[in-house]
Amino acid sequence: MRTVRVAIGIICESADTDRVLAVRRKRCGSHDLWEFPGGKIERGETAEQACVRELEEELHVHVGDLRDIYTVEYSYPKYHLSMRCFLCTIKSGCLAMTEQIEIRWVERASLSELCWLAANSDLIEVLQSCSLKSRKSATGQVEHYEDGEVRGNLQDEMIRRRAATRKTMQANKRSDTKPELLVRKRLRKAGLTGYRLQWRDAPGRPDIAFPGRRIAIFVNGCFWHRCPHCNPGVPKHNVEFWQAKFRRNIERDARAITELRALGWQAITIWECELADARIEATMARVIDTIRNARRSS
CATH class of the missing domain: 3.40.960.10 (VSR Endonuclease)
Structure with missing residues (x-):
């Protein structure tokens, strides 16, 4: 049976919310692939605390407005990955590389142009589907764009999808079907x-x-x-x-x-x-x- 690895992925939004932060790490066999900042939850800390610590250690930045928005489930040949994903904004600090080869702010609409780690594929699709049109105005109202569509923001969309998945699975009765x-x-x-x-x-x-x-x-x-x-x-x-x-x-x-x-x-x-x-x-x-x-x- 494959082992289960629990991790966190952190999606840092830019001030205008149209871009997210992507990194390439010094990994054996996958240094050419992109991913989001993140890491493992250490013993005795919460996932939120792990997000703050990882970004301080790896990128030398302090973040705020952490929101738990998504969970990636992906099976690699030797293990299964369960990764909780958080959305946040950078409050202070200057981006610096420690374990990274490259750091880049990427337009959401252009995310698929990069080569990503396999576990991120569905997450990339969701992020792209919520680009630009998804932003809320300063008053909290959903903005209308030139094509007339009204879309929920990134957090709302991802939470909606996760809730829909949970509802579908809960409706699956264990017995007496x-x-x-x-x-x-x-x-x-x-x-x-x-x-x-x-x-x-x-x-x-x-x-x-x-x-x-x-x-x-x-x-x-x-x-x-x-x-x-x-x-x-x-x-x-x-x-x-x-x-x-x-x-x-x-x-x-x-x-x-x-x-x-x-x-x-x-x-x-x-x-x-x-x-x-x-x-x-x-x-x-x-x-x-x-x-x-x-x-x-x-």
Whole structure:
């Protein structure tokens, strides 16, 4: 299993909010790639305190108006990165390089012209989508631009996206989903009762388990578990986050099935699309036959 590295990324806005600060560090194999200032949270400090400390140590500047706006989730080959991103402004100090090869103020609209570390790709897209048109007036009102659009500012847009992602994930029920209820109804109709729900004593915590027959049933949502039959799409925003989430789900599913087989269990995966009206009869006939033919353990 890959380790998880927790980090912070700091997006420093210029006074007119149209530019952000980018840096290139002296990194092995990636010194040509751009990123945002940041680093690791040290023991005993908050993420906000880490932002202030990192910028003082690395760039010799003092910042203010720190706002927690986004979280990057990205899986590299050897580890998974979870990076909290903060928006801020520089209050005092003179930019100086310590571990950097180059420091540059970059127009938001031009961010994609630079070569960035892979984990920053979705964040760059969000920053660009909120350029210029997103600025608020001194009175706090959203300004209207020549194309007539009204856009929320950068902070509002990123917080909105993060809230939308959280709402979507919270709506994903752990148990008693509609597909599960359909499967259980068909099992009871076939006289197959005595099963356990969300059974913790079996690897992967199967949605439905027959311990005596050593049968574990997983009723998987096509979107969350990436169905191989209907190939569900990927959200267009925060793509790296969703891809990392899906990879972890797939890896966890595969690990559970491997562990079940090692214990002599038979794992059955039922996909949500297999329970559609045109397919449910064939799907449940297959599942019921498998359960009935399973030899009971002594």
